[in-house]
Amino acid sequence: MTGIPLIILVVLSIVGLVLVGGISLITFTKLYGVIFLGQPRAVLNSKPVEASFIMLLPQYFIVAVMFSVAFFPQFYLGQVMNIIHASFASHLSADPVAFTDTGMTMTAIGRVGFIFLVAIIVVFIFRYLMVKKQPVRVYETWGCGYVAPVAKAQYTGRSYARTFGRLLGFVVNERQNFDPIKKSSLYPSQHKFSTYYFDWLEKFLVMPLTRRIAFILNYFQFIQNGKIQSYVIYGLFFIIIVFLGTVLNWVF
Amino acid sequence: MAEILILSFNLLAPISIVLFAFVNLRHLSFAAPVILTLQVFIASWLAFIVFSDGSLEYSYAGSFITGNIPIRIDYLSAWFILTISFTFLTGAWYGIQYMKQYRDQSGNLALHAIAFILAFTALIDICIVQNAIVFLVAWEIMALSAFVLVIFEHYKKETLRGRY
Secondary structure, three states: OOOOOOOHHHHOOOOOHHHHHHHHHHHHHHHHHHHHOOOOOOOOOOEEEEOHHHHHHHHHHHHHHHHHHHOHHHHHHHHHHHHHHHHHHHHHHOOOOOOHHHHHHHHHHHHHHHHHHHHHHHHHHHHHHHHHOOOOOOOOOOOOOOOOOOOOOOOOOOHHHHHHHOOOOOOOEEEEEEEOOOOOOOOOOOOOOHHHHHHHHHHHHHHHHHHHHHHHHHHHHOOOOOOOHHHHHHHHHHHHHHHHHHHHOOOO | HHHHHHHHHHHHHHHHHHHHHHHHHHHHHHHHHHHHHHHHHHHOOOOOOOOOOOOOOEEEEOOOOOOOOEEOOOOOOOOHHHHHHHHHHHHHHHHHHHHHHHHHHHHHHHHHHHHHHHHHHHHHHHHHEEOOOHHHHHHHEEEHHHHHHHHHOOOHHHHHHHHO
16 A cells, blocks of 8 residues: 555544544533533423333334344345345446445444443443442532522533633634623623634535525425425426336436 | 235225224224234235245236236335335334324324325335326325325414425
8 A cells, every 4th residue: 555654544543533532422421411410490390201111112113223233234234235236236337246345344343333332231230230229319510609509500511612612722713792891881781691612614614605505405496385286297297207218218 | 925915904094094983082092003013014024025035026907097007026115115114113103192192183183093004005005016007096195195194283374384
């Protein structure tokens, strides 16, 4: 192999994986912390309860199928390859043997995933055994100096993102929405203060591109016009295309 | 064998239409998912037959309007049958509890259950039928029943506005 030496590629991959892992860790800690931890921010009239087992069962079923795809991809890949060969064999240009390597890689990834899941289950069982005899106590999460803490004075998404945001300050810099109180105003009216991250990639690359695409797609908005007559015409148009395709022997 | 399975699968749809018109709400919430599960079982059985023994094919004589009606289940249609069946099965069982909040609308619920069974039957028929006219009939049944499913809360203006 010419170009970048293999060792550099391996090091770069490890660094990349560490970075992605770190971001994921922070993101999920934030997600979990903001949603599930702390005191309730509002008084709820009816206490939320978990859905009944019969509602959860289909979801367990879906998750089980998803896990089976993740852990035994070779089975699904084999079935999909059978379908492709049986249905589109004459249109295939790629060598089917080339997929064998992909299949083996996917099998290895599936196996590692399975071990990872088992490790998580073991950790949870261990945790359960450790904490089951310990007393559970609900305690305030934010009590530094407040005599009468209020529910809204708690950790927010920003509490978690700030450190990370500063680390990548050259990409996402922090800005504030704040109308300063003048020194001359003795009794200031209600003011709001908020912060947000200015992402120049989003501002100068993603948004202009998205706007352009949305602008072009707007020209096709007339297709979804809510008139049943138009939808019938689309059906007829489709049938005519299929008919012409059959008569003229078009091959897609 | 395949012919009997497909026939039973399709017959369950008109049976459920008649049945749902007469059963009370308590029985309906049980009967609809059970009939759909039965249909899913038959459809999945057909798909597995195809995966193990290869494509299935036979035809009905039809009428002078439709002509011969070939029925074929190949690998691709078997795959789609499995995917559609899986989605409808989970949806039906999830719906048992979910629809309980509408228990005061028994007529609406019966119509919804009928439309759900019809949409599933038509979708599976679309995958297997090889005749243009019959395909269009199945397609229209699917479209109309899906329309009825979408406008379940037809008494709300927002629902009617979003029906397309």
